[in-house]
Amino acid sequence: MSGASTLQVGGPRPYLLHVGPGLLSDAGLLARCLRGRHVLVVTDDNVAPLHADRLVDALTRPGLTVARHVLPAGEHEKTLARFGEVLESLARLGATRDATVLALGGGVVGDLAGFAAACWMRGIDVVQLPTTLLAMVDSSVGGKTAVDLPAGKNLAGAFHPPAAVLADTTILRTLPERELRAGLAEVVKYGAIFDAGFLEWLGANAGGLLARDDAAVTEAVLRSCRYKAEVVERDPYERGERALLNFGHTFAHAIEAEQGYAAAGDGLNHGEAVAVGMVLAADLSTRLRLARNEDRDRLRALLERLGLPTALPAGLKPGALLARMRLDKKADASGLRFILWTAPGEARIVTAVSEDAVLRTLE
Ligand code: NAD
Ligand code: ZN
Known part of the structure; x- marks a missing residue:
């Protein structure tokens, strides 16, 4: 066809x-x-x-x-x-x-x-x-x-x-509007961790994507799947770098767990939680001097343009979120493990992240 x-x-x-x-x-x-x-x-x-x-x-x-x-x-x-x-x-x-x-x-x-x-x-x-x-x-x-x-x-x-x-x-x-936006959060994730040029492209094509323009959607899906496919090919059973795909997800899972997996009604859905989680992960990265403030701010601005939330919903307590993250399967004996941002288009797995830095990010 x-x-x-x-x-x-x-x-x-x-x-x-x-x-x-x-x-x-x-x-x-x-x-x-x-x-x-x-x-x-x-x-x-x-x-x-x-x-x-x-x-x-x-x-x-x-x-x-x-x-x-x-x-x-x-x-x-x-x-x-x-x-x-x-x-x-x-x-x-x-x-x-x-x-x-x-x-x-x-x-x-x-x-x-x-x-x-x-x-x-x-x-x-x-x-x-x-x-x-x-x-x-x-x-x-x-x-x-x-x-x-x-x-x-x-x-x-x-x-x-x-x-x-x-x-x-x-x-x-x-597809309901909110579900479309949730998917766009995962699309932004691929740009954030694999391709700065794709992040730029998403900014330039935000309108077409929100309007569900076939050409814009096709391009976004293909590029996203290419990144996912490449990493899955190299690490099919998630023993190493496939974990990069969890950028923003340690925070997102804690948010989802704290609000009790609220579906589309109250609370954030998964993609929305990932949008907030990516901004938090970028913020944590700046605190650890891995990423630059202006890059974090540009990521936040892109997500906002796509109609996604970028701040923790009121009422979620930092201590409770931290406790959830300790239980997350991505934590290991050496301390908290995060996918952190080093630059637009680049991320790395960092172990033994200080709980203090995480708490300051959540406050
Ligand atoms: P979903 O399947 O619940 O779909 C969201 C809602 O949209 C549902 O109400 C559905 O009926 C409706 N819907 C779907 N397509 C529609 C359409 N074209 N028009 C109108 N309504 C439509 O949720 P989802 O966000 O697609 O998927 C979430 C699930 O995916 C979770 O269970 C998650 O664990 C799983 N997941 C799996 C992987 C994996 O690697 N296997 C990765 C990410 C997420
Ligand atoms: Zn996800």
């Missing part, structure tokens, strides 16, 4: 990521992503009425059996029980080893459907069809799949890279 761009994601099982308008109606492209006779489209009840028919129409052909599995939307549905129901749907479909799961949705659907594909008959293909900007630039690429347990987020899961990723930019037109 014209207007689509393609990126190869390497690793033990390379796959293609296609980005562009109209991909979900591209019957030829979809057919090339399938192997056997069985397809299960997993989606949620927000996305299904908006986009599932168009996809299923494009899939329909003799000899192919397509079924839908519609989950209730929301993070609190990313459970083992819902995962089990997807496996039951695969059983009802009579899915064989060459069946394909199509994950049509945001990161919740992608993680859950991907994990079901990883487990059905010890692993069948999943094709990721991300419908949120966050899923396009983050969760659909990299192969991590999971469900949450009562004890914590993403505790049960598997590394299961997709057979392909198709990011149809027109699908973002129905």
Whole structure:
């Protein structure tokens, strides 16, 4: 289809990521992503009425059996029980080893459907069809799949890279504004840690991105995925530098935990917490004389232009946030561990960060 761009994601099982308008109606492209006779489209009840028919129409052909599995939307549905129901749907479909799961949705659907594909008959293909900007630039690429347990987020899961990723930019037109902005925070993250020129580009194209212009979104998704793919290729199991992708996330996770994983209603959502977390990480970096004040201020200004929050919400206590960070899996015996900023486009993992500097950043 014209207007689509393609990126190869390497690793033990390379796959293609296609980005562009109209991909979900591209019957030829979809057919090339399938192997056997069985397809299960997993989606949620927000996305299904908006986009599932168009996809299923494009899939329909003799000899192919397509079924839908519609989950209730929301993070609190990313459970083992819902995962089990997807496996039951695969059983009802009579899915064989060459069946394909199509994950049509945001990161919740992608993680859950991907994990079901990883487990059905010890692993069948999943094709990721991300419908949120966050899923396009983050969760659909990299192969991590999971469900949450009562004890914590993403505790049960598997590394299961997709057979392909198709990011149809027109699908973002129905995405709520706040979800779009949340995805933009992760896009800014890639610029902040990998490419100063991309940060400049984001500043110049903020208007087009907020207007969901296909060309601007395609460029932002491709560049973000290229950075994620490169780092995932070098470190597929997160033993080293893949941790750079957690820039802003130590603070963000503490904020999210303190406000009790508030969904889109009260409190910050994940992308918003990451925006605040990146400004805090940049600020901590300036306190440790790693980064310059003016660079931190420019990062904050870019996030504000994209409509993202950049300051801690009132009512969150520095001591309580610090206590959360001590519990974060990124802390180790030597003290707190952070991804800190050394310059626009550069970050590094720093261990044994002084709690005092962190507290001053939070005050
Ligand atoms: P989500 O899947 O909950 O989607 C957000 C909301 O938008 C939902 O209500 C959904 O129904 C709705 N929606 C999705 N697409 C839409 C569209 N095109 N039009 C209208 N509404 C639409 O949330 P998310 O932010 O996409 O993903 C968050 C999840 O991703 C978390 O569970 C997180 O753990 C996971 N995640 C995984 C990875 C990974 O590497 N696997 C990385 C980052 C995040
Ligand atoms: Zn994130």
